[in-house]
Amino acid sequence: MLQKPKYLECKTIRKNEMSENLLLLAGDGIGSEIMAEVEKLIAFLNKSGKTDFKIDKGLVGGVAYDAHGEAISDEDMEKALMCDAVIFGAVGGPKWDNVPYDKRPEAGLLRLRKDLGLFANLRPAICYPALSDASALKPEIVEGLDILIVRELTGGVYFGEPKTITELGDNENGKNQKRAIDTQIYESYEIERIAKVAFDMARTRGKKLHSADKKNVMISGVLWDEVVREVASENKDIEFNHILADNCAMQLVRNPKQFDVIVTDNLFGDILSDTAAMLTGSLGMLPSASLGAPDKITGKRKAMYEPVHGSAPDIAGQKIANPIAMIASFVMALRYSFNMVELADEVDAAITSVLADGLRCGDIMQDGCKLAGTREMGDAIIAKLEQ
Ligand code: IPM
Ligand code: MG
8 A cells, every 4th residue: 555655744734634625527428427426425425524625626638628718727727736635537538639739628627737737747656456357467476566656757759849730732642741740858957856755755665766767769868868867876775777678668568567666658547557557457447646746835835646548438427437546636636735645545445345246337447246336336435334
């Protein structure tokens, strides 16, 4: 189980002084169905006196575009900036395939990450004991797996300018030609701060870190490696390894347990974390936390918590989506934004126990297990907490 690393401790705010304002942004597709389970859990925790969360809601993604022509409104951005933690569902779907590029559902998510300064994305991939058979890999390869991908989230090719498509006119065969440009940019400070987070994380876990880049073809990878090595030299208690990102993808499916923490850039982190997710049985199991720098006065970090999976339009509205990654993302909020480590452990244990009982949503269904819908899974987790 993840522990709260030292650097995340708030120095000036004690728990009982801490406000507990959440902004729920359910988004599109299965977002509202899985968020409903988090709301139910929050209501239960509030009622039992364990928490005192105040909830506000907003729109993001396609539903926001439908409501006001933007993937997130300025009002909802303002709410996100003011609250203690954003709990985010998922965005996107075929319905919005043809909206302007800067208004596509994903633009709302990227604006939240950028404007809140959430540069550190923590994606733990833990294989629950009951699920080692659910992975596409052999059980002995994934049993007991506990790795953490630390993905840089506000830089790189996601945000680099220019980002354009230019008309080039016709070629000699009369065929229209265009040129598309994405830009990969990293500055030293961006690499340094994410590397520091990753080393701090490694210190609370297996004390081993891999940094993944493509320095063999990308000059930004050369700088990435140079800066990470500098940080490594200040963190000699952590075993440091460089790995090329393609080899990392291969090693993740060959022998994932060789890894403890993997730090990597925005794009490689996106890809490697999907692979890591599937090792655990299903994308429906993987939570994530996105954190900003600590506030200079309060010590509090801006934060957003979201499942790694997407909006799954193919199963939206059917009430069959697995809410575990969404609930586990809320648990990360308890841990990292509110310092409620014991409560977080309790909810994590409830998830483990429900899975051990053989309850499964469709994505992780196995022979001899009982199939549960979204609500049933949420109810079962709350029932465990009641016991
Ligand atoms: C993720 C998602 C997002 C990303 C999409 C929805 C923009 O795949 O969080 O991994 O690419 O970062
Ligand atoms: Mg992704």
